[in-house]
Amino acid sequence: MTSTNAELFDRACRTIPGGVNSPVRAFRSVGGTPRFLKRASGPHVWDAEGTQYIDYVGSWGPAILGHAHPDVIRAVQEAAVDGLSFGAPTEAEIELAETLAARLPSMEQVRLVSSGTEATMSAIRLARGFTGRPKLIKFEGCYHGHADSLLVKAGSGLLTLGNPNSAGVPPEFVAHTLVLPFNDVEAVRQAFAQWGPEIACVIVEPVAGNMNLIQPAPGFLQGLREVCTEYGALLIFDEVMTGFRVGPQGVQGLTGIRPDLTTLGKVIGGGMPVGAFGGRRDVMAQIAPLGPVYQAGTLSGNPVAMAAGLATMALIGAPGFYERLAQQTNRLVEGLRERAAMAGVPFAADGIGGMFGLYFSETVPTSFAEVTAGDVGAFKTFFQACLAQGVYFAPSAFEAGFVSITHDDAVIDRTLDVAESAFRTLAQSR
């Protein structure tokens, strides 16, 4: 007897708050019942009822090779036989650290952790420990995991300290967090003019992927680099999403900008829980056991997770991988624009590497304010119409989408046919 998605959701809600172990999975912003997935392969996922979907969530980023790549599965199976966790160092950890350092030259030294949240939380602590300063700057709409000091929304007006945007975070815990508008380098200069000697670091998603997709304006990242250098603050690129997703060397490779610290996650674990932070050798030397900044993890560098990460890193290193990935993303993005125009729906789309954004607005947004002004109702209608026809986009208007190397022409063209009908449904509904 197979259970339906609705039955599983009811059952889940009895024991798991909201029925899910991470909030956006709950479909709250789009309505309806979350799909309980059973199996995935390449560009497809199957739910508990056996329905197949073309997947553009990709586990929220890791599944760049498509789901269940045979080489990755084999590596995991082989590693598992030798033991699941040792709590002692292994050669595989060195190999993954060396691989990351070789591909991202700014990462002179690397510490492996088990999630993106751990990576960013640790990088912030390290930046504060290294500089001896308390304050940090983050940008509105950027997500850096759920550590207390990063769960902050902008205060009223520029140059105000942030307010917690989660219950359970005392205002004192975010009193040192400044929240500024993304793509506004002038606001950053003003903040440094006021608080420069107290600012430990600027943390940024160098291509923002947690408020839909928003690309950095020309000069924005360079401006951050300059002002951080001028004031002796550290620049942290949170490439948990963009690392090995937008190109072979993340955003730092595309722009040539060298951050002091980088955080990674998602793709580097190939679907297993892996995060990493790293950067300047003199900064990393402040981490325990070398230095006074404490950081630790029972399962850090887990051997099975390392095996998945190493197999993934090897496969994405193939010549032409990112050209092919970007080509498929473009096919999707351009196709969607065309189909929306045919249906007369105000719509824009953007893509970079294996990441894309869909916007129910006339133009591609450049800030949190612009992206939140989009037509959320239109997104919901589009999302549900696509889902009903077997295309699974992220269940929120404020998430980026992900293409894998297994999204071939046939899969994308099928998606475009479904999208065309969804755009028409939307046009008729107004």
Ligand SMILES: *Cc1c(COP(=O)(O)O)cnc(C)c1O
């Ligand atoms: C996903 C993400 C995180 C958090 O990573 P988790 O593994 O979910 O803890 C941090 N920063 C960015 C940019 C992310 O996209």
